[in-house]
Amino acid sequence: MALLNHHIVWSRDAQASADFLTEIMGLDPAVKLGHFVMVRVTPDITFDFMSTDREIMAQHYAFLVTEDEFDLIFTRVQERGLTYWSDPRHHDEGNINRLDDGRGVYFNDPSGHELEIITRAYGSGGLEAEHPNPLLTEELAESGTLPTLS
Template identity: 55%
Template sequence: MTVELNHTIVAAHDKEASARFLADILGLEVSPAYGPFIPVPIPNGVTLDYMDAVGAIAPQHYAFLVSEDDFDRIFARVRDAGLTYWADPYHRHVNEINTNDGGRGTYFDDPNGHSLEILTRPYGSGARR
């Protein structure tokens, strides 16, 4: 059996600005609108489809597994944008990164309150520090 995640919808107050935020931070491209969606394709074949939402948005968590070199580039863009970042999902360790599983990771929020995470090692792949 083959099952792959193809796409997910990301609620946003401004789908164009939110898609551009993610693409700029991760170094990706925004695709042309498709119906009510602004897609941001991720290199592993999954697309995040941004869609305008009215009212409160329930924050979601999106984690991106990246290489060490990509982590450096993305983390530099996070810092250059003046974003607050955390070493943990509970936002207790402000302006820190973690070294879980022998890699590096950090969390930051998008303009809609979604928690974005970049990590260089999948959880459970090594010793925690």
């Protein structure tokens, strides 16, 4: 089995983007290694920020956090005056979602990458949840069965 070790994140300013992520998420300070500014996002995975003048294709990074971590991170988002949304298409500005009976919110980093924090993994509430993930109901309607991740 192959395990993800690191992900290169193109940025306008690698240090500024790494600092943003560590401050917002409450992570350990970034470490500079050559032209990379590395942030440990899990015990086994780093985001290796790299500055570029090329066009940056915005990426999406979702973090599963505890309820307490959500409160801390969301407070930092609000204190910085960042725009946030309850949905990935950025239609519902200024709100969070309650999918799978958890909480989730989207916001952007300085280079335009979309960060998401969620307290429940997608689909984990099942159809019994008060706020089921609409992806589950769409999948059930299309295929007649619910997906399973193993």
